[in-house]
Amino acid sequence: MLNITNLSKTFGDGANTVTAVDHVDMHVGKGELAVVVGPSGCGKSTLLNIVAGLETKTSGDARIMGRDIQGPGADRGMVFQSYTLFPWLTVQKNVEFGLRIKNMQAKERADIAQQYIRLVGLEGREKALPKELSGGMKQRVARQR
Amino acid sequence: MTTPRIHLVRRVTGPAALSLLSFGTILALWTGLSWSGAVKPLFLPRPEAVLTAFVTMHREGILWSYTWDSTYRVMVGWSLAVAAALPLGVLIASSKKAEAILSPVFEFSRYLPVVALVPLTLLYFGIGDGQKFMVIFLGTFFQLVLMVADSVANVPRDLVRAAATLGASPWQTYRLVLIPGSLPGVMDNLRITIGWAWTYLVVAELIAANSGLGYMILRAQRFLAIDRIFAGLILIGLLGLGTDYLFKWLTRVIVPWSEKKAGR
Numbered sequence: 001m002l003n004i005t006n007l008s009k010t011f012g013d014g015a016n017t018v019t020a021v022d023h024v025d026m027h028v029g030k031g032e033l034a035v036v037v038g039p040s041g042c043g044k045s046t047l048l049n050i051v052a053g054l055e056t057k058t059s060g061d062a063r064i065m066g067r068d069i070q071g072p073g074a075d076r077g078m079v080f081q082s083y084t085l086f087p088w089l090t091v092q093k094n095v096e097f098g099l100r101i102k103n104m105q106a107k108e109r110a111d112i113a114q115q116y117i118r119l120v121g122l123e124g125r126e127k128a129l130p131k132e133l134s135g136g137m138k139q140r141v142a143r144q145r
Numbered sequence: 146m147t148t149p150r151i152h153l154v155r156r157v158t159g160p161a162a163l164s165l166l167s168f169g170t171i172l173a174l175w176t177g178l179s180w181s182g183a184v185k186p187l188f189l190p191r192p193e194a195v196l197t198a199f200v201t202m203h204r205e206g207i208l209w210s211y212t213w214d215s216t217y218r219v220m221v222g223w224s225l226a227v228a229a230a231l232p233l234g235v236l237i238a239s240s241k242k243a244e245a246i247l248s249p250v251f252e253f254s255r256y257l258p259v260v261a262l263v264p265l266t267l268l269y270f271g272i273g274d275g276q277k278f279m280v281i282f283l284g285t286f287f288q289l290v291l292m293v294a295d296s297v298a299n300v301p302r303d304l305v306r307a308a309a310t311l312g313a314s315p316w317q318t319y320r321l322v323l324i325p326g327s328l329p330g331v332m333d334n335l336r337i338t339i340g341w342a343w344t345y346l347v348v349a350e351l352i353a354a355n356s357g358l359g360y361m362i363l364r365a366q367r368f369l370a371i372d373r374i375f376a377g378l379i380l381i382g383l384l385g386l387g388t389d390y391l392f393k394w395l396t397r398v399i400v401p402w403s404e405k406k407a408g409r
Binding site for chain 2: 052053054071072073074076077078080082084086087088097098100101102129130131145
């Protein structure tokens, strides 16, 4: 599914070059769960950002389902370190966001969102705003989105 | 979560009380200085003289009509500035080309003293209300467009990225992320600039006006009727304060989700 071959990413130039990702190979098959661990500052976020399409690679190959990764897209969901929930949307509307992008009907969106909200034990809080949630709750909403 | 009762108690004994105390102290100082003769009546009218001026203005039938004329001019002039600044501000924030073309011109124009532009406004817009609107517009538009651009640009990049990873198109990003996300900042920009609009009232009514609070103040200047000048200034101040509170309230209503204290 996800195939990374000889991937490198450098920032800066000349004397100030920082190599964040250095010729990395990584393959994640369908249904697999992969975990990237490493000390702070070793390039984990950069690697993920390249996969998400939020960062460009310097050299090497990064493919999702055979297609070269060119930019962000709905085929690669990302949960951010800071959760990044939309503060003006309720829990329900945050979870519905991706479906709204696809122009799904309101009723259908609400049903699917409700399922996911129930999955993480947040039912009853659909109308809550992110500023009213605890960190753990925000994380759950971000994941369901 | 605070209960309504705790909220009420806090409101009565907290910052509001201090504000009243502050105004009260100024009033006391004013009364003391004028009644004691420390400052001559020519330079500082007695508080009761100002009160009398209000009553006289009312009897002359100009108190409400002038207030209305001035309010109308400020509101229309400022609204025109808002109507132009919102789309242009969003444009500048979203396009480097637009920023390069428009931003320097607006930055430059920001520093032009509006008073010096009054003769030009008379030339181009005549002596009617249109000219008054233009003065208010010129006093607020250039700052507002740059402030709006800033508010839009300050929407956290992570929110835009989150939308991108969920598959949003550029237009969807605008509609669903940038516009709602910039709302608290823009509401604040509106509140601040309408305050500035009030300060341009006297400039707007400087020439070719025959009504309005600014006009009244300018005429009172010629007769050294300082009690009227004070009355006019206080009235403009109160109107400005009024619109400020109105916008603070509007912000709370429109943007209840904001964690910023500015809209309090």
